[in-house]
Amino acid sequence: MSQHRITCNCEGCHFRMVVFDSLNESEINSVCEVKKEQSYKRGDIIIEEGTEIREFIYLKSGLVKIYRKSPSGKEQILNIATPMEFVSLLSVFSETQYKFSICALDDTTVCMIDLETVRKLILSNGAFGLGIMEKMSKNADKIILQNLSLNMKQLRGRIAYILLLFANDIYKSDSFDLPVSRKEIAQLIDMTTENVIRILSEFRKDGLIRINGKNIEIVNKKMIEQISEHG
Amino acid sequence: MSQHRITCNCEGCHFRMVVFDSLNESEINSVCEVKKEQSYKRGDIIIEEGTEIREFIYLKSGLVKIYRKSPSGKEQILNIATPMEFVSLLSVFSETQYKFSICALDDTTVCMIDLETVRKLILSNGAFGLGIMEKMSKNADKIILQNLSLNMKQLRGRIAYILLLFANDIYKSDSFDLPVSRKEIAQLIDMTTENVIRILSEFRKDGLIRINGKNIEIVNKKMIEQISEHG
DNA sequence: CGCGGCTTTGATGTTCATCAAGTAAAGTGG
DNA sequence: CCACTTTACTTGATGAACATCAAAGCCGCG
Numbered sequence: 232m233s234q235h236r237i238t239c240n241c242e243g244c245h246f247r248m249v250v251f252d253s254l255n256e257s258e259i260n261s262v263c264e265v266k267k268e269q270s271y272k273r274g275d276i277i278i279e280e281g282t283e284i285r286e287f288i289y290l291k292s293g294l295v296k297i298y299r300k301s302p303s304g305k306e307q308i309l310n311i312a313t314p315m316e317f318v319s320l321l322s323v324f325s326e327t328q329y330k331f332s333i334c335a336l337d338d339t340t341v342c343m344i345d346l347e348t349v350r351k352l353i354l355s356n357g358a359f360g361l362g363i364m365e366k367m368s369k370n371a372d373k374i375i376l377q378n379l380s381l382n383m384k385q386l387r388g389r390i391a392y393i394l395l396l397f398a399n400d401i402y403k404s405d406s407f408d409l410p411v412s413r414k415e416i417a418q419l420i421d422m423t424t425e426n427v428i429r430i431l432s433e434f435r436k437d438g439l440i441r442i443n444g445k446n447i448e449i450v451n452k453k454m455i456e457q458i459s460e461h462g
Numbered sequence: 463m464s465q466h467r468i469t470c471n472c473e474g475c476h477f478r479m480v481v482f483d484s485l486n487e488s489e490i491n492s493v494c495e496v497k498k499e500q501s502y503k504r505g506d507i508i509i510e511e512g513t514e515i516r517e518f519i520y521l522k523s524g525l526v527k528i529y530r531k532s533p534s535g536k537e538q539i540l541n542i543a544t545p546m547e548f549v550s551l552l553s554v555f556s557e558t559q560y561k562f563s564i565c566a567l568d569d570t571t572v573c574m575i576d577l578e579t580v581r582k583l584i585l586s587n588g589a590f591g592l593g594i595m596e597k598m599s600k601n602a603d604k605i606i607l608q609n610l611s612l613n614m615k616q617l618r619g620r621i622a623y624i625l626l627l628f629a630n631d632i633y634k635s636d637s638f639d640l641p642v643s644r645k646e647i648a649q650l651i652d653m654t655t656e657n658v659i660r661i662l663s664e665f666r667k668d669g670l671i672r673i674n675g676k677n678i679e680i681v682n683k684k685m686i687e688q689i690s691e692h693g
Numbered sequence: 694c695g696c697g698g699c700t701t702t703g704a705t706g707t708t709c710a711t712c713a714a715g716t717a718a719a720g721t722g723g
Numbered sequence: 724c725c726a727c728t729t730t731a732c733t734t735g736a737t738g739a740a741c742a743t744c745a746a747a748g749c750c751g752c753g
Contacts, residue, residue, distance in 0.1 A: 350592065704743105712736085
């Protein structure tokens with residue numbers, strides 16, 4: 232790979248690594264010229280449902296939640312996205328307006344590329360398009376499967392599932408600080424705040440986890456896994 | 463459009479209409495040469511979860527359900543697909559094996575195109591790829607939104623929703639024969655068979671619908687719509 | 694005919710949301 | 724920095740929504 236002439240100076244830019252392999256130097260540079268990097272603080276709203284889709288957004292670092300407001304005003308979280316994910320992949324090519332909102336759960340940096348530029352690249356470079364498609368497909372699959380699997384579980388199973396999600400997928404450690412409130416957990420896995428708390432307490436009493444405010448440590452992972460699968 | 467030299471003789475082939483606009487004659491012919499058409503009887507399994515993805519599948523006519531078996535063996539239906547939909551769009555480009563099964567709810571004809579051929583076309587023709595991407599994106603969006611919206615509803619709301627889905631989207635008539643059993647409705651909207659029956663009976667008693675075996679007629683559509691939205 | 698699957702209704706119990714009330718933590722303005 | 728307000732967290736009690744269990748009628752099919 233001859234990256235020395237490329238104007239993007241994002242060292243280790245995953246965006247490039249993941250799909251831009253298929254682009255040549257001039258194509259990459261055309262992207263670099265229009266790309267904007269933007270930082271958000273914890274709690275900032277990055278994308279608001281209903282606004283026009285103008286850019287292709289890639290999560291460089293941080294953590295975000297993707298959610299929507301139901302007609303009745305209730306907030307539903309459909310995914311928590313970690314770096315390397317093309318957070319804006321949902322709806323990007325099917326709609327003109329965002330159907331979902333995105334909010335930073337942690338200090339977050341995103342990379343934005345004008346949608347027209349991406350569209351042109353796809354038109355002129357099929358390999359690039361195929362790469363994006365694979366990403367889209369994986370992303371949608373993941374969300375759909377997660378939803379289906381959560382739907383069948385009872386509350387205990389959902390809590391166990393979400394604990395494992397944080398431990399395995401997001402923090403890669405059995406001890407971590409929850410990036411979300413109990414209320415947000417409730418919104419993510421479709422239950423009430425009270426029950427989130429109740430079940431976490433139960434798990435604590437049963438010696439499965441240790442709780443210290445936002446910090447959670449999984450003590451008996453085998454059991455949590457069993458509850459997640461079975462519950 | 464100069465379709466007179468094209469070897470595919472599927473009159474009014476939607477597949478062609480929808481994305482093949484972007485293909486030239488020789489490209490279309492390359493597709494026509496490898497395409498296979500296959501018919502299925504009501505109840506036949508078209509795709510089984512876990513088998514290798516070899517083909518790109520398009521629903522020409524009929525009706526299918528897309529579902530998966532949960533680890534515990536319970537069947538969950540995630541979508542009912544009508545013609546014009548690229549039923550195999552889920553997972554096609556992200557996985558090597560199907561994550562879902564597809565089964566004919568009615569006599570059904572599908573068009574199968576070797577996946578390698580499609581992949582090559584995308585590589586060489588970006589516009590074609592973009593068309594497929596839009597389809598994929600729409601399809602995933604629809605499934606995700608439907609799931610989210612069903613999740614919040616209570617049982618009455620879900621039944622109302624599914625009745626409207628059949629009336630508006632699938633049969634385009636307020637009187638139709640259910641293509642699925644009560645049990646399958648339960649699997650689609652995540653509830654028990656008994657409650658599907660109970661609530662349909664309630665709707666009948668309240669004069670909202672008329673039931674005659676598999677035949678259902680929506681009498682008070684306004685009310686059903688209200689229940690679907692509010693419930 | 695009789696068997697198995699689909700449908701229907703009723704009775705019972707569990708799970709979970711809702712309501713209420715209180716404590717802890719985290720902003721906010723003087 | 725402290726009183727004040729708001730927001731997050733926690734626990735218990737109650738009731739509603741829903742699953743489960745049981746039993747019986749119906750229908751198609753070998």
